[in-house]
Amino acid sequence: MSTSPAGPPPPADGLVSAARRNLRELAHGLSHASHPSTPLLAGAPKPWQRMLPYVVVLALTATFIPVTINVLTTQYDVPGALAGALGVAQAAPLLMLAHRPLQAWWIIFPADIAGALVVLARSTGPDALWPWTAPALIAYLFLLLALGLRETRRTVVGVWVVTAAAGAALHLVAPDRAADSALLLSILGAVVLVIGAAVRERGEATRRLAEQETISEAERAQRTLLEERTRIARELHDVVAHHMSVITVQADSAPYRISGLSEPAQEEFASIAAAARESLGEMRRLLSVLRSDGTEGDRAPQPGLDRLQQLVEATVRAGLPAELSLAAELGEVPPAVDLSAYRIVQEALANVVRHAPGARTQVSVRAAAGHLNVLVVNGPAPKPAAPLESAGTGHGLVGMRERVRLTGGTLDTGPLPDGGFRVAARMPLPPAVSPSAPPPSEDL
Numbered sequence: 194m195s196t197s198p199a200g201p202p203p204p205a206d207g208l209v210s211a212a213r214r215n216l217r218e219l220a221h222g223l224s225h226a227s228h229p230s231t232p233l234l235a236g237a238p239k240p241w242q243r244m245l246p247y248v249v250v251l252a253l254t255a256t257f258i259p260v261t262i263n264v265l266t267t268q269y270d271v272p273g274a275l276a277g278a279l280g281v282a283q284a285a286p287l288l289m290l291a292h293r294p295l296q297a298w299w300i301i302f303p304a305d306i307a308g309a310l311v312v313l314a315r316s317t318g319p320d321a322l323w324p325w326t327a328p329a330l331i332a333y334l335f336l337l338l339a340l341g342l343r344e345t346r347r348t349v350v351g352v353w354v355v356t357a358a359a360g361a362a363l364h365l366v367a368p369d370r371a372a373d374s375a376l377l378l379s380i381l382g383a384v385v386l387v388i389g390a391a392v393r394e395r396g397e398a399t400r401r402l403a404e405q406e407t408i409s410e411a412e413r414a415q416r417t418l419l420e421e422r423t424r425i426a427r428e429l430h431d432v433v434a435h436h437m438s439v440i441t442v443q444a445d446s447a448p449y450r451i452s453g454l455s456e457p458a459q460e461e462f463a464s465i466a467a468a469a470r471e472s473l474g475e476m477r478r479l480l481s482v483l484r485s486d487g488t489e490g491d492r493a494p495q496p497g498l499d500r501l502q503q504l505v506e507a508t509v510r511a512g513l514p515a516e517l518s519l520a521a522e523l524g525e526v527p528p529a530v531d532l533s534a535y536r537i538v539q540e541a542l543a544n545v546v547r548h549a550p551g552a553r554t555q556v557s558v559r560a561a562a563g564h565l566n567v568l569v570v571n572g573p574a575p576k577p578a579a580p581l582e583s584a585g586t587g588h589g590l591v592g593m594r595e596r597v598r599l600t601g602g603t604l605d606t607g608p609l610p611d612g613g614f615r616v617a618a619r620m621p622l623p624p625a626v627s628p629s630a631p632p633p634s635e636d637l
Contacts, residue, residue, distance in 0.1 A: 232291040233342065246291035253335055257284035261328040268321055269312045279308045283329050287336070294339035298352060301336055302359075305329050309363055313370070324363040325374040330381075337382050341389020349386045356382060414591070421592040425599060433476065433528075441469040497531035498523065498558060501538060505556060508542045515542065515554040523560045530620045533596040534558065534567050537604075540589045541569035541616040549574035552613065564602070565620045573612030593618065 233246040258280050265276035282304035289297035309324035325333065333356075341349050360375025444466035448459045496504075498519070505517040526534075538556055545554050554571040590606055593616065597604040602620035609615055 233339075250288050250290050253287045253290070253332070254284055257287065257328055257332045261326070261332075264326055264328050265308070265312075269326070270315045271311060275311065279304065279311065283308060284332055287332060290336065290339040294336065294343050295348065298336055298340060301333065302356070305333065306359060306363070313363075313367055322374040323367075323370050324360060324372060325378055327374075330374055330378050333378060334381055334385050337385045338389045341386045342393050346390060349390060353379075353382055353386055418591050418595065421595050424592075425595060437469050437473050437476075441466050441473070444469065495528075495532050496535045497528075498526060498534055501535060501556070501558065504535070504539060504542070508546070508554075511546060512551065513542065513546055513554060514551070515545075515556060518555070518557040518559075520559050523558070523565065525623055526565060527600075527623060530565055530600050530602075530622065533600055533620060534565060534618070536596055537567055537593050537616065537618050538569060540593055544589050544616075545569075545571045545614070549614070551575045560622060563622055563624060565622055567616075567618040567620070569616040570609070571613050572609075 232243075234242050237243050261280035261284050262273075262276045265271040265279060266273055271279070283301055286297040286300040286304075289300075305325060308326065308329060312321075312323060312326065322330070337349075337352065340352055344352075357375075357379045360372060360379060364370070364372035364375060444462045447462040448454055454462075501517060501519060505515050508515045538558075542554065542556070545552055549571055552571040552574045554569065557566075557568040557570075559566045559568075593606070594604050597618050597620060600620040602618060604619075605615070605617040607615060
């Protein structure tokens with residue numbers, strides 16, 4: 194006997210399974226809070242803002258407990274002891290609104306239903322609200338607002354559905370009673386929940402935007418660091434390539450310039466020239482990776498300390514009163530230190546122009562104790578002048594630190610008491626060789 198394969202389930206079964214799944218999710222949302230028990234405004238910067246939720250819930254509780262008891266005893270003829278118990282049960286959980294509103298709902302909602310049943314058993318006037326008394330209705334709106342501010346959309350919708358269903362069920366129990374407060378609570382509750390959810394979602398969007406801005410700022414700083422390192426690598430390539438080219442030319446021309454070289458010596462010079470050419474090729478290939486698409490290398494040689502005077506003069510012509518103090522004898526300055534010193538002075542002067550236009554600036558370059566000391570100090574900007582940039586990102590300082598780190602030196606930057614700024618770089622120089630000192634031994 195052949196059996197046909199099972200077909201897709203009937204549409205009714207799919208609807209039933211979907212309804213069950215939604216009910217399970219709804220029950221889970223009503224029984225499990227979607228947030229930790231941290232109070233509202235716990236991350237606020239000011240203490241009074243962090244204390245505000247506690248002050249509000251204390252005021253609500255202190256107000257609604259006596260008002261609820263008074264309304265139950267005077268308008269609904271409820272005995273004092275029973276009215277006191279209902280008043281405490283309906284209003285005391287308002288203390289939990291700041292940190293556990295869903296748990297407060299599990300106490301207040303049954304207490305309100307119990308109060309409606311108690312009121313049902315009492316003889317009331319035609320104008321008395323039922324099933325929810327006026328204090329219970331208003332306190333419940335505050336509860337719904339707290340839920341809207343803290344819980345997910347599924348949870349607040351479930352709370353509203355359960356509340357509306359309870360009001361309808363109570364109306365069916367006593368159809369002769371006017372259930373005006375049930376309809377009123379359904380309408381006002383929906384409005385309050387929408388307002389609370391809108392405020393919560395706006396706060397979450399603002400928080401996510403702030404987090405994204407923080408991430409973007411970190412990414413910009415990292416990108417600036419990488420771009421500065423790439424720029425330093427390109428500039429150092431030009432410096433090193435010059436010396437490697439000199440080595441290649443000297444090694445290739447040595448057999449023609451020096452007579453009587455043995456064949457092993459000529460082979461050694463040829464090997465040196467080949468290694469230098471190979472190193473130049475490797476650097477060019479590396480540089481082609483570091484350069485951006487469509488860009489070419491600079492044709493002009495890299496600047497150094499010999500061009501500081503021109504740099505300062507150009508800055509003075511731009512309206513910045515700057516003075517240069519450059520030592521006459523600096524000794525042998527490595528190319529990397531020479532280029533880094535120029536770039537540090539250039540960036541420091543650019544920062545003065547941007548952030549303190551018109552400020553008097555002193556530039557000093559000295560060699561002492563085996564180090565090259567570069568100092569750029571500016572005073573406060575004149576009051577009539579407004580800064581060209583009101584807020585800096587510190588990306589220029591990133592480049593300075595990278596250059597000083599490359600040479601093995603140190604950098605000290607910071608504001609001065611008079612409102613100025615100081616940039617001090619200290620980079621090592623090679624040890625000076627005395628003319629009378631014997632040459633280093635070549636024995637291996």
